[in-house]
Amino acid sequence: MTAPALSTAVPVPAPAGAGTARPRPLPDHGTLSRHKYHGCKCPACVEHYLAYQRARHRKRGYGTWQPYVDAEPIRQHLLALNAAGLSYAVIAERIGRATATVTGFIYDASPRRPRKKRATPEIAAAILAVTAAEVMPGQVDSTGTGRRVQALAAIGWPMRTLGPHIGTHPACVGRLAGQRYVLRSTARMVADAYENLQHQRPEEHGVSLATAVKTRKWAARQGWPDPVWWDDMGRIDDPTFDPKSAERDLNRDQLAALRRTEIDHLRGFGLTDETIAVRLGLALSTVHAITVELRTGQRRDRAQTAKEAA
Incomplete structure (x- = not known):
């Protein structure tokens, strides 16, 4: 006659008023928990326990024991x-x-x-x-999504006003810049809205001038690049690219060329020098000088200008 099979479950006391106890599976044989907490003496459990103890004593002797x-x-x-x-x-x-x-x-x-x-x-x-x-394979890295929202803020778009353009609740837009992952569909909707709005003035879409200026200044304090900067630099979706270090790495001539490109780009949309100066955070005199260069095609001599100013 064969011996009855041993049970692999232990009864768990049922709560008051319940019928029968609900069995809870035991840990597998050959695990520390099965031997240490359930008293199993089978060869596999004993050997695993002894191996654990040998390793523990050896590491304690070397001073490398780190149980937690x-x-x-x-x-x-x-x-x-x-x-x-x-x-x-x-x-x-x-x-x-x-x-x-x-x-x-x-x-x-x-x-x-x-x-x-x-x-x-x-x-x-x-x-x-x-x-x-x-x-969740339906999610993607949020780097590009967050940067696009920030870039639109840099040209005066308050985040709450972007909700209808993106197709999400206005209160959710600000969170997109802080999340590590977003739904693929959300990333696509933000990218579409970015393409549509990066060349448009928020003041022409119901945003007051005061609010737009306040948003630009706030974004400037955060150090967020605008769409023109990203057009020049690229890599808006690259999480390994650091915009701040890239800006530091530009030498004087490179930075001057970048600013000329930005001003020329914004002039193409009919913006005044005053608006461009506020948007780019530059002195109005600097914008005026570059505008004259672009209109006449004659580059100013910065060294001579500095001498005259002195």
Whole structure:
């Protein structure tokens, strides 16, 4: 007669008023948890436990034993994934853990059980390996989307007024510049709106002059390049490209040539020198001088101008 098969589940006490206990699967054989917390003495579990102990003692002897790591990088990664649209339940399912394991890095479980400050290296590696692009293939990097919204703000388009042009709620536009990922459809709608609006004045679409000027100044304080700058530089969708370092790398002649191109481009839309000066953050006299150069075709001698001014 064959012996009855051993059960692989342990009963879990049922809540008051419930009928029968709900079985909970045991960890697999050959795992530390099966031996340490469930007392399994099978050869596979015992050998795994002994191997764990040998490794632990060896690392302690060398001073490299690190059973836990700081949980703050895990928390920040989880917050970023959640902001990109992944729920904590989906993340937990992705790494094969309970949802409480993931939310324990975000919330306090109770007044006596604050959020986790440490984690095992295995848990840390599993969570940090999760990416929004992998879990949600319909999403793309938001670098180009955010830069396009910022560039439109640089020429006077308040973010809330961009909502109808993009096809989204006005309150959501500002968030696009801060997200790591956006839906592919959202990125496409922002790109279409950018192409339509980058050569249009917001004042001609219901935005007051005062609001447009205020928006341009605010964007200038943030250091956001405008569409003309991106047309010259390119790489608006490249997340490895740093606009600030590129601006620093321009020498004096390159910067002067870039400004001439910007002013010539804006003059083509009938903008006055005063408007161009405000939009580009330049002195009105500088814009006047470059405008004369463009109209007459004669370049001014900057060295001679400096001597006369002295």
